[in-house]
Amino acid sequence: MSNRFRLRDALAEFPPYVPGKPPTTAPGLKPYKLSSNENHLPPLPSVVEAIADAGQAPANYPDPKATKLVADLAAHLDVDQSEVVPGAGASEILSALTNITLEAGTSVVYPWPSFEMYPILASARGAEKRPVPLLDDGRHDFPGLVAAIDDTTRLIMLCSPNNPTGPSISASELEGFMAEVPAEVIVVLDEAYFEFATAAEVVDGMAAYRKFPNLVLARTFSKAHGLAGLRVGFGVADPTIATALRQVIAPFSVTSAAQVAAVESLSRNDEVLVRAKEVAATRDQFEQDLRDAGLTVADSQGNYVWVNLDDDAAIAFEEACARQAVAIRRLSGGVRVSIGADEALDRVREVARSFEQSRIA
Template identity: 45%
Template sequence: MTSPETREGGIAPRPVLDRLPRYAAGKPPAAVSGLASFKLSSNENPLPPIPAVLEAIANQSDFNRYPDPLSSKLRAALAEFLGVPADDIVTGAGSLGALNQILAAFAGQNEDGKADEVIYAWRSFEAYPISVGLAGAESVQVPVTADGRHDLAAMAAAVSARTKVILLCTPNNPTGPALDAAETEAFIRSVPPDVVVVIDEAYQEFVRAEGAVDGIALYRKYPNVVVLRTFSKAHGLAGLRVGYSVSHPGLTQYLRVAATPFAVSQIAEQAAVVSLANFGQVVERVQKLVDERDRVVNGLKDLGWSVPDAQGNFVWLALGAESAAFAELAGTRALSVRAFAGEGVRVSIGEPEANTRFLQLCADYTKAPATS
């Protein structure tokens, strides 16, 4: 960034902004003559919301009024759906909004000027370092294993007296593997009980791995566990920004103070309530995407490509230095994918035609990751 003296009007932001990465949203696909374009760069659900949700949205008109700041109808619906007390649920603008509320409440800079520490795997969700830094805390990034998994032993070893929050992303975005229930519970038991452990389950509905962690089950047992979930992925409501956290009253009492007022609009709340009421239809759509994910993974393995265990709605290609070149080549075929420079490429599961074209691209590509 430019120095404070060169900024317009001489106004400088907080110094932390110079040290933070920029969030890079997935780009839309370029138009290519003769080809339908597909966006596979943002882990979006390629299917629209279920018909009942679209109808409910179309019938709303009370946008001259503020929404219920507590999202009472949604919390009541979630309480019944999850079998938890409604008071244990705090809504937010997507799961990222709910995460920011957690960090605002529990991690930042203390009165002595020292920053709290937030531990998370890396690479993981790219918003983590931004959110942690803006909260005033320091990131402690623990490298994932060679197969894209959390190194829970190393994360436990990284805990210090300054650790306030630990973020567990499962399935891990962008690498794909989900955490195992037994290993996650052992990890929670190994860290001090005054450290908040956040289990970020944005892609929970796509998980099919046997023995995978269920954040709600661990929240029931451990008062320092917070579960994050969202309606953006499986429910196809990414544009409406509705997510939530689940935790015990000892934590929610502070999360409500940190919560952004009116973060979930009435249209988002109604859409989420209706989608939950028709969850069977959501499950059917998710299964179609899981079937496509499995087809893509099997196709890549048949080509000799090494792919981490994909439990979300995306696959990870550890292409290293070739990541940008692969993404550029995908663009010539009207596919947008998400490249992480020097590390790899994340490709969302999209429409069948898009997935087939992606597999053909990989079949033609000569610099695939070696089989592990």
């Protein structure tokens, strides 16, 4: 890289973010993208109408405070408006949290593998990254996370359900962990996929937030609400933390269309949750079908499944799906398959059956 310009040295250490691949084409096959955990169901009709209406005045800046959205979220969650911070997806909330806590000489603790933005954001702030390997079943290693904390730690990132492996954090796990975390250290619970969770023991993020002042929730309308393309999410945090977050989030980051879409979708949250549970039922059946085909699959609570494969097998599986015009996500240790249309999942099922038969032969 040229040293002509005075850029930060930390840029050389950034792990690249690799988005999900688009599907390849194959003769006679409709292409499907199951590589980005997008909701394959369209937003509710009234949400689409709200987006269209909001697009009538694109020359105007959006409400910088997202007043209506913040008020509705606060009422929905039964918190004060001062505790709600809107952002361009949960990613902007996570980025803002690293911005208000991390710098050179500090450290951040997080499970790994998990959301790929965690190490990228830590590197951007010049902080020491402390990834803690997941347990063999894809769950967080909470004793390991506790052991990674020291007096330099300013932020801890948790992911429930964990992306890409799928398991959720239980209420007892989180409570036990929070009891071990110093009260001045901020812990963020990334709940991008919480609406898809169906296990009885899954932690209730809002209930935990009310118990622990240093816990911040990061949520999004991207997944269950099907608004990933509009980039709208929010954080729930102690007012002191929330005020600091607002200081570093760019003005007007949540567009007018995103605000009205989120408001309308939130007003129909019961319908959104019904559809999320339908996706979850499809996920559970798909997960079991892959197991029946001979694959090792984690217990997922998101809108995706994780298949444990060594690197060579993961490449082969991804390529086999690509030949069927289905894009999936290959990561270290396996592949992640988002829940999509029945036809797409059927093709992956067939790949799984053929794949295992070829490995046995």
